[in-house]
Amino acid sequence: MRFDEAVLIAMQKFRTGDVLAKTKELKEGAVRYTPEYFDELEKEILGEDVEADLDQEMEIEDGT
Amino acid sequence: MELKAPIPGENLLADGRNFPWRRAPEIVDYDEAVESILNKVDEDAELEAVFAMMDVGADMVTITSTLLLNYVGMGKVSIDLALLMSGPLSRYLEIKAKSAGVDFDLGLVDENRKPITAEDMRMAMNIVEQDEEAPELDLPQEAPEEEAPEDSLMAQPPVASEEEQSSMLGMDEEEEIANG
Numbered sequence: 001m002r003f004d005e006a007v008l009i010a011m012q013k014f015r016t017g018d019v020l021a022k023t024k025e026l027k028e029g030a031v032r033y034t035p036e037y038f039d040e041l042e043k044e045i046l047g048e049d050v051e052a053d054l055d056q057e058m059e060i061e062d063g064t
Numbered sequence: 065m066e067l068k069a070p071i072p073g074e075n076l077l078a079d080g081r082n083f084p085w086r087r088a089p090e091i092v093d094y095d096e097a098v099e100s101i102l103n104k105v106d107e108d109a110e111l112e113a114v115f116a117m118m119d120v121g122a123d124m125v126t127i128t129s130t131l132l133l134n135y136v137g138m139g140k141v142s143i144d145l146a147l148l149m150s151g152p153l154s155r156y157l158e159i160k161a162k163s164a165g166v167d168f169d170l171g172l173v174d175e176n177r178k179p180i181t182a183e184d185m186r187m188a189m190n191i192v193e194q195d196e197e198a199p200e201l202d203l204p205q206e207a208p209e210e211e212a213p214e215d216s217l218m219a220q221p222p223v224a225s226e227e228e229q230s231s232m233l234g235m236d237e238e239e240e241i242a243n244g
Contacts, residue, residue, distance in 0.1 A: 003129055003132075003133065003143075004125055004126065004129040006147055006150075007125055007128055007129040007132065007147065007150040007154075008125045008171065008172065010147050010148065010150040010151055011124070011125065011128065011150055011151050011154045011170075011172065012172055013151065014150070014151020014152065014154075014155065015151070015155075015172075023094055023148055031094065031095060032095045032098075032099075033094070033095055033098040033099075033152045035151075035155070038152065038155040038156065038159065041156075041159060042159045042162075045159055045163050046159070046162055046163055
């Protein structure tokens with residue numbers, strides 16, 4: 001397996017939160033940089049844009 | 065044309081002990097390593113380079129692996145820790161790109177993607193396949209094997225009896241020695 005293939009898998013796993021359990025085993029105490037941390041950061045930086053995007057997506061899914 | 069390839073075996077002559085990636089990594093803690101690379105990426109020159117790569121069509125996987133390999137090459141982190149850092153780094157770059165309004169391709173594999181088949185291509189090109197039976201080809205038939213005559217060189221040699229086989233293996237001599 002090439003490095004970029006492993007990076008691709010690691011990125012996908014991080015998005016689903018799978019890797020974090022193993023990362024927690026490596027580190028004592030709480031892990032700071034979790035997927036939730038980046039979700040919060042995204043909301044903080046992008047502000048209303050993210051919420052607006054989410055609302056639009058929900059509207060599209062509802063068919064309204 | 066001049067080729068600038070290394071001479072075979074040149075790597076055996078180079079003293080690689082002092083390369084940064086040969087030494088113990090500077091950072092071994094996950095949070096510390098992620099914070100370090102995020103701070104580095106936040107530098108103007110780095111961020112401009114990342115956005116430029118996104119503009120020319122490099123996907124997030126390529127950009128992330130390039131940055132991480134560079135970090136490993138500098139001796140900052142080990143390759144294992146670099147893999148753990150790939151998720152947070154790519155997520156951070158994604159947020160930065162969104163905030164700057166830069167278009168990017170994540171480069172992730174869609175697991176629900178349906179593979180394109182020949183049938184799909186025919187449907188798309190409006191090619192209607194007619195049920196035509198393939199014409200039978202008149203292939204030459206193999207002649208049945210004939211057994212070679214017994215006195216021929218190609219004939220199967222006769223199988224030796226059990227006594228002959230044991231004598232050939234020296235079993236009789238061993239029995240005689242054992243019996244005294």
